[in-house]
Amino acid sequence: MSNITLFAMPGSCSRVSLILLEEAKADYHIQWVNLMNGDHKTAEFKQINPKSKVPALAIAGEVLTENPMIIKYISTQFPKANLLPKVDTGLAEYQQISDLCFCSSTIHPLVTRFCIPTFFAEESCATSVKEKALAALHEGLTWVEQRLADSTWWYGEQWSAMDAYIFWIITRLQRCNFSLSDLPNLAQHTENMLKRDSVIWALEKEKLANQ
Ligand SMILES: N[C@@H](CCC(=O)N[C@@H](CS)C(=O)NCC(=O)O)C(=O)O
Known part of the structure; x- marks a missing residue:
């Protein structure tokens, strides 16, 4: 069983993280969150992301939110996928x-x-x-x-x-x-x-x- 779960909604900005997990060929699981039904406003989902937004990435029980940092995390964890160009200069x-x-x-x-x-x-x-x-x-x-x-x-x-x-x-x-x-x-x-x-x-x- 994978220890990475992406909380996502089809068509929403979680698509960015979803593409990256696919690009990295990661072993991951998707938990769909129906924003139309208000699933993201439930107490259960707020325990995952108190901001009531997708994407959220659960990694071995810890949760990371905000697309840029989820992207940075996936990119760092899967270096062979080259999700961000390798850079060695200051900024x-x-x-x-x-x-x-x-x-x-x-x-x-x-x-x-x-x-x-x-x-x-x-x-x-x-x-x-x-x-x-x-x-x-x-x-x-x-x-x-x-x-x-x-x-x-x-x-x-x-x-x-x-x-x-x-x-x-x-x-x-x-x-x-x-x-x-x-x-x-x-x-x-x-x-x-x-x-x-x-x-x-x-x-x-x-x-x-x-x-
Ligand atoms: N700053 C967040 C924005 C996340 C966001 O706005 N997600 C939308 C879907 S595209 C959402 O969950 N909306 C639900 C709502 O605002 O009620 C990120 O970049 O990850």
Whole structure:
């Protein structure tokens, strides 16, 4: 029996950690948490993550939360999978964490505001919240788009956890009718991601959970 359990919800940001566990070929177990039914608000789940969020990663009875640190943990535990480029200079390792935090702290909250504006405002103001989130998303994603202009992946030709994060952001936005028409490099990045075995397996597991 595996001692790693990922608490996840299909389609949510736990997809990033799920792809990484697949990429690392880790022996792990998934515990699906139905956010729609409020499973994450139960006393039982709050014992796992008092913040009532997925993902959470249980490792031999201890629990780690927050995507960037779960990613860092998986990357460190499975070095052969090369989930983050190996770096040996001063700030480079911290820069990688900074990149992951850009996804989790800058872009992810905008994704939520764009997709579910009524979480943050009355119905009468929802359109305004959505429009402002869209403008800010374009600003943030233009940086990603430019970075992908001359390379397949975020860190050049080496695939990394950042690509899994970018993929989740884009696929989540696409479910909310976000257009990629002026972000062709991101559209191509998504196509490239869909060809990876780890992504195919992660999406298949999410699909089975939804049935
Ligand atoms: N900062 C957290 C955010 C996690 C998060 O917002 N997860 C969402 C799913 S994408 C969630 O569990 N939402 C449930 C809720 O807010 O009620 C991370 O990066 O892991």
